[in-house]
Amino acid sequence: MKYVIIGNGIASLGAIDGIRKHDRKGSITVIGAENTAAYGKPLTSYLLAGRINPERLSVRSDDFYEGKNVELRLGTTVVDIDVDSRQVVTSTGERIFYDRLLLATGGTPFTPQIKGMYGPDVYNFTAAKDAFGLMAVLKTLKRAVVIGGGLIGLKAAESLYNRGVQVAVVEEAGRILPLAYDEKAAGLINQRIEAAGMMLRCGVRAKEIVRDGEGNLRGVLLDDNSFLEADAVVIAIGVISNTSLAANAGLEVGNGIIVSDRMRTSNENIYAAGDVAHAKDVVFDKDMVVPVWSNAYTQGYYAGKNMAGNEADYPGTMSMSSISFFGLPTISVGEANPPADSSEYEIYIFYSEPKQSYRKLVFKGDNLVGYVLVGDIDYAGMYTSFIKFRFKVDAYTRKRLSEGEPDVLMWPDDFFNKAWNPE
CATH class of the missing domain: 3.50.50.60 (FAD/NAD(P)-binding domain)
Structure with a gap:
Protein backbone atom coordinates (compact mmCIF):
# COMPACT_ATOMS: atom_id res chain seq x y z
CA MET A 1 0.00 0.00 0.00
CA LYS A 2 1.33 3.44 -0.92
CA TYR A 3 0.14 6.35 1.21
CA VAL A 4 0.64 9.99 0.23
CA ILE A 5 -0.08 12.88 2.59
CA ILE A 6 -0.29 16.45 1.28
CA GLY A 7 0.54 18.82 4.12
CA ASN A 8 3.02 18.49 6.94
CA GLY A 9 1.21 19.79 10.00
CA ILE A 10 -0.22 18.20 13.11
CA ALA A 11 -2.92 16.34 11.12
CA SER A 12 -0.24 14.62 9.04
CA LEU A 13 1.55 13.50 12.21
CA GLY A 14 -1.70 12.00 13.47
CA ALA A 15 -2.16 10.21 10.14
CA ILE A 16 1.35 8.75 10.28
CA ASP A 17 0.68 7.42 13.77
CA GLY A 18 -2.71 6.05 12.68
CA ILE A 19 -1.29 4.31 9.61
CA ARG A 20 1.72 2.81 11.38
CA LYS A 21 -0.44 1.44 14.18
CA HIS A 22 -2.03 -0.90 11.63
CA ASP A 23 0.36 -1.03 8.67
CA ARG A 24 4.10 -1.28 9.34
CA LYS A 25 5.16 -2.01 5.79
CA GLY A 26 3.27 0.33 3.46
CA SER A 27 5.21 3.31 2.11
CA ILE A 28 4.33 6.80 3.35
CA THR A 29 5.27 9.99 1.51
CA VAL A 30 4.59 13.36 3.16
CA ILE A 31 4.68 16.43 0.93
CA GLY A 32 5.10 19.79 2.68
CA ALA A 33 5.15 23.22 1.04
CA GLU A 34 7.19 24.74 3.87
CA ASN A 35 10.88 23.95 4.32
CA THR A 36 10.50 22.90 7.94
CA ALA A 37 9.34 19.66 9.52
CA ALA A 38 5.99 19.68 11.34
CA TYR A 39 5.87 22.33 14.04
CA GLY A 40 3.41 23.64 16.56
CA LYS A 41 1.69 26.62 14.96
CA PRO A 42 0.35 27.84 18.33
CA LEU A 43 4.01 28.21 19.35
CA THR A 44 4.80 30.79 16.68
CA SER A 45 3.68 33.63 18.98
CA TYR A 46 6.08 32.36 21.67
CA LEU A 47 8.84 32.28 19.05
CA LEU A 48 8.14 35.88 18.07
CA ALA A 49 8.04 36.90 21.73
CA GLY A 50 11.48 35.35 22.28
CA ARG A 51 10.17 32.84 24.82
CA ILE A 52 11.32 29.82 22.81
CA ASN A 53 14.05 29.22 20.23
CA PRO A 54 13.31 27.87 16.73
CA GLU A 55 14.28 24.33 17.73
CA ARG A 56 11.39 24.24 20.21
CA LEU A 57 8.85 24.65 17.39
CA SER A 58 9.18 21.02 16.29
CA VAL A 59 6.60 18.66 17.77
CA ARG A 60 8.54 15.51 16.90
CA SER A 61 12.21 14.62 17.24
CA ASP A 62 14.48 14.69 14.19
CA ASP A 63 14.41 10.90 13.88
CA PHE A 64 10.59 10.63 13.95
CA TYR A 65 10.14 10.35 10.18
CA GLU A 66 13.02 7.91 9.81
CA GLY A 67 11.68 5.79 12.65
CA LYS A 68 8.25 5.66 11.01
CA ASN A 69 9.83 4.94 7.61
CA VAL A 70 8.39 8.10 6.08
CA GLU A 71 9.74 9.83 2.99
CA LEU A 72 9.55 13.54 3.71
CA ARG A 73 9.52 16.04 0.83
CA LEU A 74 9.81 19.62 2.06
CA GLY A 75 9.54 22.77 -0.01
CA THR A 76 7.35 20.90 -2.48
CA THR A 77 4.01 22.19 -3.75
CA VAL A 78 1.26 19.98 -5.15
CA VAL A 79 -0.63 21.69 -7.97
CA ASP A 80 -3.02 18.97 -9.11
CA ILE A 81 -4.57 15.61 -8.23
CA ASP A 82 -5.22 13.17 -11.05
CA VAL A 83 -7.96 11.04 -9.51
CA ASP A 84 -8.20 8.72 -12.52
CA SER A 85 -4.56 7.63 -12.42
CA ARG A 86 -4.31 8.20 -8.65
CA GLN A 87 -1.37 10.55 -8.90
CA VAL A 88 -0.51 13.91 -7.39
CA VAL A 89 1.35 16.41 -9.57
CA THR A 90 3.95 18.76 -8.12
CA SER A 91 4.93 22.22 -9.36
CA THR A 92 7.97 20.67 -11.07
CA GLY A 93 5.78 18.27 -13.04
CA GLU A 94 6.66 15.21 -10.99
CA ARG A 95 3.84 12.68 -10.63
CA ILE A 96 3.57 10.62 -7.43
CA PHE A 97 1.29 7.59 -7.31
CA TYR A 98 -0.94 6.81 -4.31
CA ASP A 99 -3.23 4.03 -3.20
CA ARG A 100 -4.59 6.22 -0.42
CA LEU A 101 -4.27 10.00 -0.30
CA LEU A 102 -4.74 12.35 2.66
CA LEU A 103 -5.43 16.04 2.17
CA ALA A 104 -4.11 17.87 5.24
CA THR A 105 -3.69 21.19 3.46
CA GLY A 106 -4.83 23.34 6.39
CA GLY A 107 -5.91 26.92 5.96
CA THR A 108 -4.67 30.06 4.26
CA PRO A 109 -4.81 33.56 5.73
CA PHE A 110 -7.97 35.52 5.06
CA THR A 111 -6.76 38.84 3.72
CA PRO A 112 -9.26 41.61 2.97
CA GLN A 113 -8.42 43.94 0.11
CA ILE A 114 -7.05 47.08 1.72
CA LYS A 115 -5.54 49.90 -0.35
CA GLY A 116 -1.75 49.87 0.04
CA MET A 117 -1.51 46.32 1.38
CA TYR A 118 0.78 45.11 -1.39
CA GLY A 119 4.30 46.14 -0.57
CA PRO A 120 7.00 45.76 2.07
CA ASP A 121 6.41 45.55 5.83
CA ALA A 236 -4.33 38.51 11.35
CA ILE A 237 -8.05 38.23 10.76
CA GLY A 238 -8.29 34.45 10.47
CA VAL A 239 -7.89 31.57 8.06
CA ILE A 240 -10.02 29.90 5.42
CA SER A 241 -9.80 26.22 4.52
CA ASN A 242 -7.41 25.51 1.64
CA THR A 243 -9.85 23.55 -0.52
CA SER A 244 -8.62 24.48 -3.99
CA LEU A 245 -6.85 21.16 -4.67
CA ALA A 246 -9.91 19.21 -3.59
CA ALA A 247 -12.31 21.34 -5.61
CA ASN A 248 -10.18 21.10 -8.75
CA ALA A 249 -10.09 17.31 -8.31
CA GLY A 250 -13.88 17.20 -8.28
CA LEU A 251 -14.25 16.41 -4.57
CA GLU A 252 -17.26 17.67 -2.67
CA VAL A 253 -16.40 20.86 -0.79
CA GLY A 254 -18.25 23.45 1.28
CA ASN A 255 -16.57 25.63 3.87
CA GLY A 256 -14.07 22.77 3.96
CA ILE A 257 -13.66 19.38 2.32
CA ILE A 258 -16.74 17.26 3.04
CA VAL A 259 -15.80 14.02 4.80
CA SER A 260 -17.67 11.02 6.22
CA ASP A 261 -17.44 9.87 9.85
CA ARG A 262 -14.39 7.90 8.71
CA MET A 263 -12.71 11.01 7.28
CA ARG A 264 -13.21 9.81 3.69
CA THR A 265 -14.00 12.38 1.00
CA SER A 266 -16.41 11.88 -1.89
CA ASN A 267 -13.61 9.88 -3.55
CA GLU A 268 -13.12 6.48 -1.92
CA ASN A 269 -9.31 6.69 -2.11
CA ILE A 270 -8.94 10.21 -0.72
CA TYR A 271 -9.28 11.38 2.89
CA ALA A 272 -9.05 14.78 4.57
CA ALA A 273 -8.18 15.95 8.08
CA GLY A 274 -7.34 19.07 10.04
CA ASP A 275 -8.30 22.68 9.38
CA VAL A 276 -9.45 21.75 5.88
CA ALA A 277 -11.94 19.04 6.90
CA HIS A 278 -15.68 19.64 7.27
CA ALA A 279 -16.18 17.00 9.98
CA LYS A 280 -18.54 15.98 12.78
CA ASP A 281 -18.84 18.28 15.80
CA VAL A 282 -19.97 16.70 19.07
CA VAL A 283 -21.49 19.86 20.55
CA PHE A 284 -23.41 21.34 17.64
CA ASP A 285 -24.31 17.87 16.30
CA LYS A 286 -23.47 18.80 12.73
CA ASP A 287 -20.50 18.80 10.40
CA MET A 288 -18.32 21.91 10.42
CA VAL A 289 -14.74 23.16 10.17
CA VAL A 290 -13.19 23.68 13.62
CA PRO A 291 -9.57 24.85 13.32
CA VAL A 292 -8.29 23.52 16.65
CA TRP A 293 -4.82 21.99 16.90
CA SER A 294 -5.75 18.99 19.05
CA ASN A 295 -8.72 18.18 16.83
CA ALA A 296 -6.44 18.19 13.79
CA TYR A 297 -4.21 15.48 15.25
CA THR A 298 -7.19 13.30 16.18
CA GLN A 299 -8.77 13.70 12.75
CA GLY A 300 -5.46 12.76 11.15
CA TYR A 301 -5.12 9.74 13.40
CA TYR A 302 -8.57 8.41 12.49
CA ALA A 303 -7.97 9.16 8.82
CA GLY A 304 -4.74 7.18 9.01
CA LYS A 305 -6.45 4.24 10.70
CA ASN A 306 -9.14 4.13 8.05
CA MET A 307 -6.65 4.53 5.22
CA ALA A 308 -4.83 1.47 6.58
CA GLY A 309 -8.04 -0.56 6.62
CA ASN A 310 -8.76 -0.44 10.36
CA GLU A 311 -12.12 1.26 10.00
CA ALA A 312 -13.36 3.37 12.88
CA ASP A 313 -15.62 6.41 13.18
CA TYR A 314 -14.05 9.71 14.17
CA PRO A 315 -15.55 10.56 17.61
CA GLY A 316 -16.07 14.20 16.71
CA THR A 317 -14.61 17.65 16.94
CA MET A 318 -15.11 20.05 19.84
CA SER A 319 -14.51 23.77 19.46
CA MET A 320 -12.05 25.03 22.05
CA SER A 321 -9.88 28.09 22.66
CA SER A 322 -7.42 27.99 25.55
CA ILE A 323 -5.03 30.90 25.73
CA SER A 324 -3.62 33.50 28.10
CA PHE A 325 -3.38 37.24 27.54
CA PHE A 326 -0.65 39.04 29.50
CA GLY A 327 -0.79 36.29 32.10
CA LEU A 328 -4.59 36.12 32.32
CA PRO A 329 -5.63 32.50 31.58
CA THR A 330 -8.82 31.93 29.61
CA ILE A 331 -10.69 29.06 28.00
CA SER A 332 -13.82 28.83 25.89
CA VAL A 333 -15.31 25.45 24.94
CA GLY A 334 -18.34 24.36 22.97
CA GLU A 335 -21.46 26.46 22.52
CA ALA A 336 -20.35 29.43 24.62
CA ASN A 337 -22.49 32.01 22.78
CA PRO A 338 -25.98 30.54 22.30
CA PRO A 339 -28.70 32.60 20.60
CA ALA A 340 -29.91 35.28 22.98
CA ASP A 341 -33.55 34.79 21.98
CA SER A 342 -33.63 31.00 22.45
CA SER A 343 -35.51 29.41 25.34
CA GLU A 344 -33.66 26.10 24.88
CA TYR A 345 -30.67 27.26 26.90
CA GLU A 346 -30.07 27.94 30.57
CA ILE A 347 -27.05 30.05 31.46
CA TYR A 348 -25.25 30.42 34.81
CA ILE A 349 -22.79 33.27 35.28
CA PHE A 350 -20.32 34.24 37.99
CA TYR A 351 -18.51 37.55 37.42
CA SER A 352 -16.02 39.42 39.57
CA GLU A 353 -14.28 42.37 37.98
CA PRO A 354 -11.99 43.05 41.00
CA LYS A 355 -10.78 39.43 40.94
CA GLN A 356 -10.70 39.35 37.14
CA SER A 357 -12.67 36.13 37.33
CA TYR A 358 -15.52 34.96 35.14
CA ARG A 359 -17.39 31.69 34.83
CA LYS A 360 -20.20 31.05 32.36
CA LEU A 361 -21.90 27.67 31.95
CA VAL A 362 -24.36 26.98 29.14
CA PHE A 363 -26.85 24.14 29.53
CA LYS A 364 -29.17 22.80 26.88
CA GLY A 365 -31.73 20.34 28.20
CA ASP A 366 -29.94 17.86 30.43
CA ASN A 367 -26.45 18.59 29.08
CA LEU A 368 -23.68 21.06 29.59
CA VAL A 369 -22.92 22.28 26.04
CA GLY A 370 -20.48 25.13 26.57
CA TYR A 371 -18.53 27.20 29.06
CA VAL A 372 -16.19 30.18 29.38
CA LEU A 373 -13.63 30.62 32.14
CA VAL A 374 -11.43 33.68 32.70
CA GLY A 375 -8.92 33.91 35.53
CA ASP A 376 -9.67 30.71 37.44
CA ILE A 377 -9.51 27.81 34.96
CA ASP A 378 -8.57 25.03 37.40
CA TYR A 379 -11.68 22.94 36.66
CA ALA A 380 -11.63 23.35 32.89
CA GLY A 381 -10.88 19.68 32.30
CA MET A 382 -13.81 18.61 34.45
CA TYR A 383 -16.24 20.88 32.60
CA THR A 384 -14.88 19.67 29.26
CA SER A 385 -15.51 16.04 30.22
CA PHE A 386 -19.20 16.78 30.81
CA ILE A 387 -19.45 18.21 27.30
CA LYS A 388 -17.29 15.65 25.51
CA PHE A 389 -19.01 12.59 26.99
CA ARG A 390 -22.47 14.19 27.04
CA PHE A 391 -23.07 13.34 30.68
CA LYS A 392 -26.63 13.94 31.80
CA VAL A 393 -26.87 16.69 34.39
CA ASP A 394 -29.52 16.53 37.13
CA ALA A 395 -30.57 19.49 39.28
CA TYR A 396 -28.02 18.77 42.03
CA THR A 397 -25.14 18.37 39.58
CA ARG A 398 -26.17 21.49 37.70
CA LYS A 399 -26.07 23.48 40.94
CA ARG A 400 -22.62 22.15 41.84
CA LEU A 401 -21.28 22.85 38.38
CA SER A 402 -22.69 26.37 38.33
CA GLU A 403 -21.09 27.07 41.71
CA GLY A 404 -17.70 26.07 40.35
CA GLU A 405 -17.49 22.74 42.17
CA PRO A 406 -17.32 20.00 39.54
CA ASP A 407 -16.23 16.60 40.78
CA VAL A 408 -15.39 13.30 39.11
CA LEU A 409 -17.90 11.62 41.44
CA MET A 410 -20.63 13.40 39.47
CA TRP A 411 -19.85 11.22 36.45
CA PRO A 412 -22.43 8.47 35.83
CA ASP A 413 -21.69 4.96 37.06
CA ASP A 414 -22.07 3.41 33.61
CA PHE A 415 -19.17 5.53 32.37
CA PHE A 416 -16.85 3.99 34.96
CA ASN A 417 -18.25 0.52 34.24
CA LYS A 418 -17.39 0.90 30.55
CA ALA A 419 -13.95 2.26 31.39
CA TRP A 420 -13.09 -0.66 33.66
CA ASN A 421 -14.88 -3.33 31.65
CA PRO A 422 -14.31 -2.52 27.97
CA GLU A 423 -15.85 -4.88 25.47
Missing part, protein backbone atom coordinates in the same frame (compact mmCIF):
# COMPACT_ATOMS: atom_id res chain seq x y z
CA VAL A 122 2.96 43.92 5.64
CA TYR A 123 2.74 40.47 7.22
CA ASN A 124 0.34 37.65 8.00
CA PHE A 125 0.69 35.56 11.14
CA THR A 126 -0.33 31.98 10.42
CA ALA A 127 3.02 30.25 9.81
CA ALA A 128 6.56 30.15 11.17
CA LYS A 129 7.82 32.15 8.19
CA ASP A 130 5.65 35.06 9.32
CA ALA A 131 7.26 35.05 12.77
CA PHE A 132 10.74 34.80 11.27
CA GLY A 133 9.96 37.71 8.94
CA LEU A 134 8.95 39.92 11.86
CA MET A 135 11.90 38.77 13.96
CA ALA A 136 14.25 39.85 11.17
CA VAL A 137 13.13 43.50 11.49
CA LEU A 138 12.65 43.70 15.27
CA LYS A 139 15.78 45.81 15.79
CA THR A 140 14.34 48.62 13.68
CA LEU A 141 10.68 48.06 14.51
CA LYS A 142 9.23 50.69 16.85
CA ARG A 143 5.51 50.76 16.03
CA ALA A 144 3.16 48.15 14.63
CA VAL A 145 -0.52 47.92 13.80
CA VAL A 146 -2.24 44.55 14.00
CA ILE A 147 -5.44 44.29 11.98
CA GLY A 148 -7.66 41.72 13.70
CA GLY A 149 -8.66 41.44 17.34
CA GLY A 150 -9.24 37.70 17.44
CA LEU A 151 -7.03 35.03 18.97
CA ILE A 152 -4.32 35.14 16.30
CA GLY A 153 -4.18 38.92 16.15
CA LEU A 154 -4.02 39.45 19.91
CA LYS A 155 -1.25 36.88 20.39
CA ALA A 156 0.76 38.43 17.56
CA ALA A 157 0.25 41.85 19.14
CA GLU A 158 1.24 40.63 22.62
CA SER A 159 4.37 38.99 21.23
CA LEU A 160 5.46 42.19 19.50
CA TYR A 161 4.63 44.25 22.58
CA ASN A 162 6.79 41.98 24.73
CA ARG A 163 9.65 42.71 22.34
CA GLY A 164 9.36 46.43 23.08
CA VAL A 165 7.23 47.40 20.09
CA GLN A 166 4.41 49.92 20.47
CA VAL A 167 1.34 48.06 19.23
CA ALA A 168 -2.18 49.10 18.27
CA VAL A 169 -4.84 46.48 17.49
CA VAL A 170 -7.67 47.32 15.10
CA GLU A 171 -10.86 45.23 15.30
CA GLU A 172 -13.84 45.97 13.08
CA ALA A 173 -16.34 44.44 15.52
CA GLY A 174 -17.44 46.40 18.55
CA ARG A 175 -15.13 44.40 20.84
CA ILE A 176 -12.17 42.05 20.74
CA LEU A 177 -12.61 38.27 20.45
CA PRO A 178 -16.10 38.47 18.93
CA LEU A 179 -16.24 34.78 17.98
CA ALA A 180 -14.52 32.80 20.72
CA TYR A 181 -15.68 34.70 23.83
CA ASP A 182 -18.73 36.57 25.05
CA GLU A 183 -18.90 40.24 25.95
CA LYS A 184 -18.08 39.93 29.66
CA ALA A 185 -15.10 37.65 29.08
CA ALA A 186 -13.82 39.90 26.32
CA GLY A 187 -14.25 42.88 28.63
CA LEU A 188 -11.96 41.39 31.30
CA ILE A 189 -9.38 40.47 28.67
CA ASN A 190 -9.65 43.97 27.23
CA GLN A 191 -8.92 45.46 30.66
CA ARG A 192 -5.84 43.28 31.11
CA ILE A 193 -4.46 44.18 27.68
CA GLU A 194 -4.99 47.92 28.09
CA ALA A 195 -3.56 47.83 31.62
CA ALA A 196 -0.40 46.37 30.14
CA GLY A 197 -0.17 49.43 27.88
CA MET A 198 -1.30 48.16 24.49
CA MET A 199 -3.79 50.15 22.40
CA LEU A 200 -7.07 48.57 21.29
CA ARG A 201 -9.26 50.23 18.65
CA CYS A 202 -12.60 48.46 18.23
CA GLY A 203 -15.54 49.30 16.01
CA VAL A 204 -13.30 50.76 13.30
CA ARG A 205 -11.94 49.36 10.04
CA ALA A 206 -8.59 49.74 8.31
CA LYS A 207 -9.35 51.91 5.30
CA GLU A 208 -5.86 52.23 3.84
CA ILE A 209 -2.30 51.16 4.52
CA VAL A 210 -0.56 54.44 3.84
CA ARG A 211 2.76 54.64 1.99
CA ASP A 212 4.95 57.53 0.89
CA GLY A 213 5.93 58.30 -2.68
CA GLU A 214 8.69 55.66 -2.57
CA GLY A 215 6.37 52.94 -1.28
CA ASN A 216 7.63 52.99 2.29
CA LEU A 217 5.07 52.20 4.99
CA ARG A 218 3.88 55.12 7.07
CA GLY A 219 0.84 53.79 8.92
CA VAL A 220 -2.83 52.84 8.77
CA LEU A 221 -5.74 55.15 8.02
CA LEU A 222 -8.98 54.05 9.72
CA ASP A 223 -12.49 54.62 8.46
CA ASP A 224 -13.11 57.23 11.16
CA ASN A 225 -10.22 59.17 9.54
CA SER A 226 -7.89 58.64 12.49
CA PHE A 227 -4.32 57.60 11.66
CA LEU A 228 -2.02 55.08 13.34
CA GLU A 229 1.68 55.40 12.60
CA ALA A 230 3.41 52.10 11.95
CA ASP A 231 6.66 50.56 10.76
CA ALA A 232 4.90 47.23 10.18
CA VAL A 233 1.35 45.99 9.70
CA VAL A 234 0.23 42.50 10.64
CA ILE A 235 -3.00 41.25 9.08
